[in-house]
Amino acid sequence: xxxxxxxxxxxxxxxxxxxxxxxxxxxxxxxxxxxxxxxxxxxxxxxxxxxxxxxxxxxxxxxxxxxxxxxxxxxxxxxxxxxxxxxxxxxxxxxxxxxxxxxxxxxxxxxxxxxxxxxxxxxxxxxxxxxxxxxxxxxxxxxxxxxxxxxxxxxxxxxxxxxxxxxxxxxxxxxxxxxxxxxxxxxxxxxxxxxxxxxxxxxxxxxxxxxxxxxxxxxxxxxx
Amino acid sequence: xxxxxxxxxxxxxxxxxxxxxxxxxxxxxxxxxxxxxxxxxxxxxxxxxxxxxxxxxxxxxxxxxxxxxxxxxxxxxxxxxxxxxxxxxxxxxxxxxxxxxxxxxxxxxxxxxxxxxxxxxxxxxxxxxxxxxxxxxxxxxxxxxxxxxxxxxxxxxxxxxxxxxxxxxxxxxxxxxxxxxxxxxxxxxxxxxxxxxxxxxxxxx
Numbered sequence: 001x002x003x004x005x006x007x008x009x010x011x012x013x014x015x016x017x018x019x020x021x022x023x024x025x026x027x028x029x030x031x032x033x034x035x036x037x038x039x040x041x042x043x044x045x046x047x048x049x050x051x052x053x054x055x056x057x058x059x060x061x062x063x064x065x066x067x068x069x070x071x072x073x074x075x076x077x078x079x080x081x082x083x084x085x086x087x088x089x090x091x092x093x094x095x096x097x098x099x100x101x102x103x104x105x106x107x108x109x110x111x112x113x114x115x116x117x118x119x120x121x122x123x124x125x126x127x128x129x130x131x132x133x134x135x136x137x138x139x140x141x142x143x144x145x146x147x148x149x150x151x152x153x154x155x156x157x158x159x160x161x162x163x164x165x166x167x168x169x170x171x172x173x174x175x176x177x178x179x180x181x182x183x184x185x186x187x188x189x190x191x192x193x194x195x196x197x198x199x200x201x202x203x204x205x206x207x208x209x210x211x212x213x214x215x216x217x218x219x220x221x222x223x224x
Numbered sequence: 225x226x227x228x229x230x231x232x233x234x235x236x237x238x239x240x241x242x243x244x245x246x247x248x249x250x251x252x253x254x255x256x257x258x259x260x261x262x263x264x265x266x267x268x269x270x271x272x273x274x275x276x277x278x279x280x281x282x283x284x285x286x287x288x289x290x291x292x293x294x295x296x297x298x299x300x301x302x303x304x305x306x307x308x309x310x311x312x313x314x315x316x317x318x319x320x321x322x323x324x325x326x327x328x329x330x331x332x333x334x335x336x337x338x339x340x341x342x343x344x345x346x347x348x349x350x351x352x353x354x355x356x357x358x359x360x361x362x363x364x365x366x367x368x369x370x371x372x373x374x375x376x377x378x379x380x381x382x383x384x385x386x387x388x389x390x391x392x393x394x395x396x397x398x399x400x401x402x403x404x405x406x407x408x409x410x411x412x413x414x415x416x417x418x419x420x421x422x423x424x425x426x427x428x429x
Contacts (some may be wrong), residue, residue, distance in 0.1 A: 007352045008326030009376065013347035015362055022340050024266050027233070029240040031266070036243060043252055051328055067344045069236060076243060085246045093242035101234060105245035106255075114254035127381040128308065128426065155379050157326055159353065171311075174381055191380045193311075195329040198373075207355045210373035215380035 001054075002149055002158060004059035009159040009202070030068040033075070040075050044082040047126075048181035052153035053077050065203040083146070129188035131173045135218065137192055141167045142224040145216065153181035156220045160212075164224050168213065176217055189218045227353050232344035265338050273302050274335035274385050275406035277312075277416070279399045282390045283354075291387065299335065307334050308331065313376060314387040321386045322413035324352035325378040336408055353377055364416040386413040392420050 007013075025031045041047060045158075053074035054062070062070065080087045097103060137143060147162040155177050171193060175186040195213050198206035247253040277298055281288035289419075291298040295310040310332055311319040325331065325351050331339040342348055351359045356373045367373055376384040388410040392400060408417035 003362055006327060007346050007350040010346070011354075013345070013350050016342050016345060016347045016351070016359065018340070018342045024338055026341075027237075029237050031262040031374065032244055032258050033242050034265075035255070035261040036247060036423075038261050039247065039252050054328065063346065064336060067341070072236065072243075076239065079247075084250060084252070085243070089246060090242055093246055097234065097241040101238070103241070105241045105248060108245045109248045111248040111253060111255045111257075112251060114225035114251060114257060125247040155327060157377070157379060159326070170271050170381055171380070172353075177233060191382070192381075202354060205354070208367075208373065209355045209371070210356060210375065210377040212353050212377055214377045215382045218378065 001057050001151060001153065003055050005055045006158050008157045026066075031209060033068045033072050037071055037075050040078060040084075042215075044084050046175040046180055048175075049078060050074055051177070052181040055153065061063075087147050087149045116205075127175045127185065129173045129175060131190070132188065135166045135170045135190040135192075136172070137218070137221065138188075139167055139169055143167055143192075143194060143221040144195075144224045145214075146220055146222055148220075150178060150179065154178050156216065157214070159201060160196060160214055160216075163196050163200050165194040165200070165214075168193045168195050171215060174217070176219070178217075191215050191217050192221065194221070227284055236277075257263060265333075268337065271403050271406075272408060272411070273299060273304050274332070274411045275403060275408075276302050277335070278387055278406050278411065279403040281387060282394075282402055283399045285297060288387075304334055309382050310335060310384050310385060312375075312385050312387050313374070315389045317371070317389070319372045319374055320360075320365075320413065321354050321384075322375045323378065323384040323386060324349060326350070327379060330378035332381060332385055335383075335385055336411055340408070351418060360414060363409070365415060385411050386429055388415075388417045391417045391419050393423065 037050065041050065054070050057065070057070065059071055061073070065073065076090060079085045080090060142164065143162050143166070145156060145160045145162065148156065169192065171191045173188045174191045175188050179185055179187045192215070193213050194216050195211050198208070198210040198212065201212060202203070235293070244253060246284070255284050255319055281291050287298065291312050292314060295312050296306070296308045297306050299310065315321055329339055329344040331343060348359070353375050357367055378384055388406070391405065405417055405419055407415060410417045
């Protein structure tokens with residue numbers, strides 16, 4: 001999607017604001033949201049669907065929301081779409097807690113212990129797959145990032161589309177997010193680290209000697 | 225966040241409680257699920273695994289080679305096993321590295337903990353690739369024109385950590401002495417490791 005989440009190279013957001021001695025969470029509800037996302041990832045949706053659900057937020061709402069507010073919007077949507085909860089019961093329940101601000105989740109239901117796999121065994125390693133076909137590109141190959149504008153989920157940022165780069169290494173084979181986010185299967189393919197010179201990306205606005213490396217799936221790339 | 229829009233918070237809290245109670249009802253959330261998932265990020269206040277790896281790399285050339293070429297094996301030394309997606313990029317007098325995720329906020333949680341809010345902000349995500357030098361200047365880091373700035377946009381499932389340069393004045397310091405000076409910011413690439421002048425001055429240059 002050509003959407004607001006694809007922020008690379010945009011102007012107008014001002015200086016980076018930092019918080020001294022920042023706490024891990026700013027409010028107790030944030031930790032609950034993090035846990036409910038992990039539980040969803042283990043039981044109801046994959047990480048690509050989750051990222052795409054964030055991308056499907058209204059662009060203005062995306063920018064107005066904090067990180068965990070975006071997570072909440074995404075998991076509400078996915079738990080409903082996956083049929084774990086209905087939109088109606090969520091709305092009714094939300095209204096109840098708005099009318100009873102002192103009530104806790106456990107006032108309405110006594111949670112039962114759940115089996116251990118309430119979070120993915122190892123979310124970090126879930127996306128590597130065994131290679132199927134040999135990689136099409138090798139280090140040193142010149143490539144062009146395709147100029148494509150899919151309406152669905154993609155991990156090819158706009159700022160690199162149509163730009164020329166050089167393959168630096170092949171990272172192995174990974175699940176393809178563009179299909180995995182849409183129930184179209186994992187369709188694993190090689191991922192490459194591709195170096196794009198700053199002048200290639202930004203022309204005369206490049207702020208000096210440098211480059212950006214992106215990790216790109218094979219089908220994002222054409223030989224140059 | 226309450227600070228930005230104070231009237232939103234109660235509504236958010238109701239939505240979170242609603243989903244939480246429904247997931248409990250459906251048997252997906254147990255009495256201790258939230259604490260079990262989240263506690264390790266809240267309670268793990270010791271030095272980051274990433275910092276431990278850097279301190280070791282500074283004193284042990286073989287370990288440094290391992291960290292740069294087989295990070296999974298290098299991290300296993302500090303008890304982090306099966307983490308097979310970390311790429312460690314080395315700062316040198318010729319190259320400064322900076323890590324970002326422009327599309328969301330990908331970050332190497334197991335080695336650096338949860339990301340700070342600034343890392344997830346539109347300002348950082350938009351500018352790190354376009355004007356890294358201007359950005360770094362705001363963080364107090366002036367990169368000379370002849371030194372290349374390499375930005376790593378975490379656009380896939382690989383995760384990045386910077387191996388900073390060992391600070392001047394640290395010659396002869398042990399791994400344990402170096403460790404407290406290795407900050408998260410240096411491992412993301414928005415800072416360099418610097419010794420307080422009291423320490424650096426007390427040592428032969």
